[in-house]
Amino acid sequence: MMGHAATTPTPDTATAPPLVEARGIVKHFDLGGHFLQRERPMVKALNDVSIAVRRGEAFCLVGESGCGKSTLARVIMGLLDPTEGEIHFDGTRIDALRHKARRPFHRRMQMIFQNPYASLNPRRTVQQTLEEPVRFHFPALSDAEVKERVERVMVSVGNDPGWGQRYPHEFSGGQRQRISIARAMMVDPDLVVADEPISALDVSIQAQVLNVMMDTREKHDLTYLFITHDLSVVRHFGSRVGVMYLGTLCELAETATLFARPRHPYTRILLSAIPRVSTEEMQPPGLPGEVPSAMNLPSGCVFHDRCPLANTRCSAEVPKALPQDDGALVACHAVEEGRG
Template sequence: MRGDDIGQPLLEIRHLEKRFALDQGFLETLRFRKGHITRERREVHAVNDVSLGIARGEALCVVGESGCGKSTVARLIAGLLTPSSGSVHYDGTRIDTLSGRALRPFRRKMQMIFQNPYASLNPRMTIQQTLEEPVRNHFHGLPRAQVEDKVAEVMRAVGVDPNWAKRYPHEFSGGQRQRIAIARALTVDPDFVVADEPISALDVSIQAQVLNLMLEAKDERGLTYLFITHDLSVVQHFGTRVAVLYLGTLCELADTATLFANPRHPYTKALLSAVPQLKDDHPNHIRLRGEIPTPINMPTGCPFKSRCSYANDRCGAEQPRPLRQPDGALVACHAVEEDRLG
């Protein structure tokens, strides 16, 4: 089912799944079971039946602990990975089945900012070359003077002096590199930006500057963001809505204010309880029991059941589906559906 109800979204994913094969060769698939040789294919279930839409002009934040599938979702949407099943739609057009020339216009409209600014910039290219490359690829025949003007304009927009364009990435700090990575995304005038933890590799003192820069670009250029993060304090500052993932499945989807004021899913409650609060004299941290199940052999029923204190027999047998709550949130939890949380 769909993960929200926002009318015609700019971007929509439907029943998206991604599995990575662990056994590549024939011999790796052979197993000895009960005196017989059998063939088994092992797979990592990274994303499992995720559906949601992103409205034009909003910033949807995707949160969850490491390994929950956040970055895989981002790469599936950006076209860097091919879905095992499901579909990706941009402005009403299915794009995950497109390739080559048919996909090219969507490549320009959808850009990505990566997590590590030390790895995402080519060390052998000057900043001028790095920023000119996407312009030349997507705007064929544009005069050189206009290309240079566009590069200088986006450099100024992100707070980088255009006179530094002849320098190489190693001559810049981490914050400056990430500004350049943002500038690279903006050179082709995109509508939609996928940001995969763009500030996690930066010093805390620089993170707010980069976040504010991205918000300014959103307002000035009418951008729509899919923002991947594990930092919930960033979500409060940046996001309009929040999607919570656990083991590749969607647990909860709600407006930012609604999620922080009234989290429903037990996993969401545990995540928010871990956020430090200066005003709390007696913090009430929720300690999750049990171990995270392996994504190789996905458990039946609810993927969170082994760590949830509210789990019952139904949770072990039936996977919950996202259901609409009175406040508009979508929650996939049998305990919430049956009003067992108290």
């Protein structure tokens, strides 16, 4: 699908300190309810999730819709406040900062959203859209310097600088998403959080947008947190992968390790469902039932009622993420006990 080979972490990236860390993140959404209810209904979107994204890597979060990966991205970006836990950026805890104190970090953390048709203001030209963050974060720049920056960034992501006087409705979905990438790059960020950035695009142009993102990472020394449900994309784009299910982190590993030796039963089922060219290689997903409600989480391991390896311990005890011999982290009693 992609023109690039799979991303392999360099020694520098593999040993780099984390640029952003989420520590023990819990996020519950209060749904209100009747005043006579003893307990208010609560969506438990994230349940003690911890990740550390190294500087310079492309860290991918994968899982089915509703698993909490987009919620985690928004907590990291400060669009949502965590119920519990901490967010650290470049060694500083930022979730507890007031808005003004957090402003310098806003410039260093940018986001690309899923829907390119909704993320650009239809009343602003492309030039106005791209100039706005520059003028806000770099008020000392002259008009000429701002325009020069817009042109330079547009060219760097493969866009025509002549697009500046046009409006979003004049562009295709792929072109709009490339404009969104340019907008994120306008303020020289360190981290770009991309939330399903190609899922709303035609398959024919998904590879084009991904290649632009990969090239931009190399040119600008970017760190990516890439949210997706498509493991075939992860294989080509990611340096490390975190697999989420129902608000918990099941497995975390280098991309090559995860695809060569998946350990968690949920990860194995996800990988078995990737379409393959040869029908002889295709295997049924084998995942019974439906994802439980995040309002009423299963006891113990949240995956136990759908897991082919579950036993009584799995239904009673929440598994801890334990390190493996190749550096992976796996939260699974069956793996810990060698039942897999």
